[in-house]
Amino acid sequence: MLYRSKRLASPMSLLIVFGLILTACQPAAAPAPATEAPSGPVEIKIAFFSPLTGGAAFLGTEQLAFARLAVEDFNKGMVPYHATLVEEDTDITPDKAVPVAERTAADETILGVVGPAGSGQVEATAEIFETAGLAHVSPSATRPSLATAGNKTFFRVVPNDDVQGPTDANYIADEIGAKNVYVLDDQESYGTNLADTVDKVLKQKGVTTTRASVTQADTDFSSLVTTIKGSGAELVFFAGQIPSQGALLAKQLKEQGVDIPVFGGDGFFSSKEYIDDAGGATEGSYASVFFQDIRGIAEAADVAKAADAAFPTWGNFGPPTYAATIVVLEAAVRAHKAGNLSRAGVLAEVAKTDVKILGVPFKFDQNGEVIGATFYISQVKDSKFVQVFP
Amino acid sequence: MEEFLAQLPQQLVNGLTLGSVYALIALGYSMVYGILQLLNFAHGDVYMIGAFIGFLVMSVLAPDSGALLLPAALVVMLMFVVAMLGCGLLGIGIEWFAYRPLRNAPRIAPLISALGMSILLQNAVQLTLTAGFRVYRTDKLIPLAAGIDIGSVHLSAVRGLVIASAILMMIGLTYLVRRTKLGKAMRAVAIDREAAAMMGVDVNQVIMFTFFIGSALAGAAGVLTGLVFTRVWHTMGFNAGLKGFTAAVAGGIGNIPGAMLGGMLLGLIEAFAVGFISPTFKESITFFVLVIFLLIRPRGLLGARILQKV
Numbered sequence: 001m002l003y004r005s006k007r008l009a010s011p012m013s014l015l016i017v018f019g020l021i022l023t024a025c026q027p028a029a030a031p032a033p034a035t036e037a038p039s040g041p042v043e044i045k046i047a048f049f050s051p052l053t054g055g056a057a058f059l060g061t062e063q064l065a066f067a068r069l070a071v072e073d074f075n076k077g078m079v080p081y082h083a084t085l086v087e088e089d090t091d092i093t094p095d096k097a098v099p100v101a102e103r104t105a106a107d108e109t110i111l112g113v114v115g116p117a118g119s120g121q122v123e124a125t126a127e128i129f130e131t132a133g134l135a136h137v138s139p140s141a142t143r144p145s146l147a148t149a150g151n152k153t154f155f156r157v158v159p160n161d162d163v164q165g166p167t168d169a170n171y172i173a174d175e176i177g178a179k180n181v182y183v184l185d186d187q188e189s190y191g192t193n194l195a196d197t198v199d200k201v202l203k204q205k206g207v208t209t210t211r212a213s214v215t216q217a218d219t220d221f222s223s224l225v226t227t228i229k230g231s232g233a234e235l236v237f238f239a240g241q242i243p244s245q246g247a248l249l250a251k252q253l254k255e256q257g258v259d260i261p262v263f264g265g266d267g268f269f270s271s272k273e274y275i276d277d278a279g280g281a282t283e284g285s286y287a288s289v290f291f292q293d294i295r296g297i298a299e300a301a302d303v304a305k306a307a308d309a310a311f312p313t314w315g316n317f318g319p320p321t322y323a324a325t326i327v328v329l330e331a332a333v334r335a336h337k338a339g340n341l342s343r344a345g346v347l348a349e350v351a352k353t354d355v356k357i358l359g360v361p362f363k364f365d366q367n368g369e370v371i372g373a374t375f376y377i378s379q380v381k382d383s384k385f386v387q388v389f390p
Numbered sequence: 391m392e393e394f395l396a397q398l399p400q401q402l403v404n405g406l407t408l409g410s411v412y413a414l415i416a417l418g419y420s421m422v423y424g425i426l427q428l429l430n431f432a433h434g435d436v437y438m439i440g441a442f443i444g445f446l447v448m449s450v451l452a453p454d455s456g457a458l459l460l461p462a463a464l465v466v467m468l469m470f471v472v473a474m475l476g477c478g479l480l481g482i483g484i485e486w487f488a489y490r491p492l493r494n495a496p497r498i499a500p501l502i503s504a505l506g507m508s509i510l511l512q513n514a515v516q517l518t519l520t521a522g523f524r525v526y527r528t529d530k531l532i533p534l535a536a537g538i539d540i541g542s543v544h545l546s547a548v549r550g551l552v553i554a555s556a557i558l559m560m561i562g563l564t565y566l567v568r569r570t571k572l573g574k575a576m577r578a579v580a581i582d583r584e585a586a587a588m589m590g591v592d593v594n595q596v597i598m599f600t601f602f603i604g605s606a607l608a609g610a611a612g613v614l615t616g617l618v619f620t621r622v623w624h625t626m627g628f629n630a631g632l633k634g635f636t637a638a639v640a641g642g643i644g645n646i647p648g649a650m651l652g653g654m655l656l657g658l659i660e661a662f663a664v665g666f667i668s669p670t671f672k673e674s675i676t677f678f679v680l681v682i683f684l685l686i687r688p689r690g691l692l693g694a695r696i697l698q699k700v
Contacts (some may be wrong), residue, residue: 214669220619222407226401227397235611242524255535
């Protein structure tokens with residue numbers, strides 16, 4: 001061993017140095033730590049969970065921008081109160097969310113959570129939050145079972161897939177008039193449930209459906225496309241969470257001359273990845289989403305303007321995050337006024353929420369579901385999402 | 391049956407495209423195993439880096455906004471050249487850092503080192519380029535609908551490029567191994583390292599070249615994947631490396647024509663599994679078939695029987 005150490009010294013030590021340099025150079029993309037608030041005003045600290053990296057990073061970064069905007073607006077308008085956002089990256093996988101949730105639950109100063117963003121992640125972390133008594137308001141998790149699981153700390157400001165599924169399926173059967181649909185999911189919690197719901201409703205309406213699954217790691221759909229071609233399907237419903245996969249499917253459909261649209265759920269609603277990166281292949285395809293474009297709402301004009309200034313492009317994921325953040329913060333204010341600024345106080349107040357944010361009313365039922373929300377369907381026309389329903 | 395026959399030719403094209411990529415990756419595994427009896431687990435990540443290099447070249451020469459800075463054919467050529475060179479050099483670097491110091495260590499040591507190298511590469515890319523998906527804008531270089539129709543089969547231009555370039559590279563490699571002095575040296579080192587050294591072969595240099603060529607092929611495979619399947623991300627090397635390794639074993643590990651055959655076969659099995667059985671169980675079916683195959687013929691398609699010297 002000894003005689004070899006001289007030979008080892010050169011490459012091994014270089015490797016060690018290289019490794020040290022790598023760990024020291026963290027790029028700015030890493031989540032920022034919570035900023036220190038000035039003393040005096042009432043401190044409200046909340047955590048924010050979303051996929052800041054990974055396949056759904058487009059969603060996370062938009063949500064983050066709007067959450068930050070909400071905190072800024074809150075701090076400006078509610079002076080004795082000061083909110084801080086602890087930003088956490090959970091990627092779109094459940095196993096990344098769990099350690100982050102445990103860390104958040106252990107931090108006693110955090111009073112509420114905005115997020116997690118994905119249904120699989122809510123499922124993985126719900127028990128951790130319930131044990132810690134932390135209210136978690138999701139701006140984008142749509143799987144119905146999340147609310148019926150009996151968790152008293154789960155809330156969401158968007159409607160669930162029991163609404164999305166039938167909305168999409170009815171549109172496909174009635175408006176588009178497809179008689180033969182290929183229904184795909186990506187074998188994740190959100191996708192399988194949504195695809196099953198759509199499949200069920202389509203069958204009820206007498207549409208022929210073929211059901212299949214792919215995975216989020218799949219890079220090639222060409223063999224599947226050949227099968228779709230052979231099945232005579234007029235539309236592919238793809239319940240996935242990674243828009244670049246939807247774009248890939250559309251590209252490969254076009255490549256083999258199968259001129260049918262792809263219909264995605266809210267998981268595909270990203271202009272950059274679903275439209276721009278597809279190079280025109282998704283023209284005529286659809287995606288549904290759980291919040292309307294706030295540019296059409298008068299009360300939301302200020303927020304829209306601020307968002308345009310701060311963020312290059314944004315769609316329909318940011319506004320519900322803004323709403324969710326305000327819901328938690330306003331609940332904290334009410335809890336403080338009632339003399340109980342704690343996790344339990346915040347949780348009780350979130351459940352009693354009855355506010356209007358961005359011109360849209362928010363009120364929760366006993367399961368944490370928001371009351372009265374609908375889904376919106378958009379089609380890609382001229383490389384832009386154009387709302388076609390309602 | 392009719393539907394089967396109707397789809398068969400197109401699925402063949404799909405399978406050959408996939409198979410070409412797997413074959414190029416498998417070649418790297420087989421070559422390194424043949425010479426060093428080492429399974430280079432970092433090979434899949436070299437492929438991933440090749441895909442990223444190609445992406446970076448493309449984003450410079452074919453920017454998102456506006457026109458190409460160079461004619462499309464030249465851009466594609468450059469992507470290949472830079473990726474192959476970059477990966478070749480990376481391969482040499484990996485050999486020098488992670489495997490050379492352990493050349494005489496027990497076999498498990500370089501194996502662990504390879505795994506460590508793989509993790510290092512994946513995380514290096516994630517740290518510098520973030521974990522998002524990058525999308526090749528192949529449509530800027532080669533229009534989506536370009537291709538030829540042979541009967542019911544649509545052979546798109548990109549797929550034709552993938553299959554043709556893979557075949558060309560495999561022919562080039564076979565020529566290199568069979569007809570050149572370097573190839574002879576490689577074969578000699580693979581048969582008996584000590585004897586080759588005694589015959590005047592510079593073993594270190596031969597090993598270096600082997601890594602260079604194997605990694606360059608992986609880099610080319612990365613660019614081809616980017617062109618035809620468009621999405622690249624930092625963990626894509628894992629799956630592709632696994633498939634490439636399996637293909638190399640199925641073809642007979644250490645055997646170059648075996649790796650090519652194994653790769654093509656794997657691609658075809660995967661395409662047929664999706665097309666004729668079920669897309670949901672694609673991976674399970676593919677690996678199940680391979681397990682059964684290896685149980686029947688453990689040395690692989692073209693593998694040599696291991697002689698037990700008594």
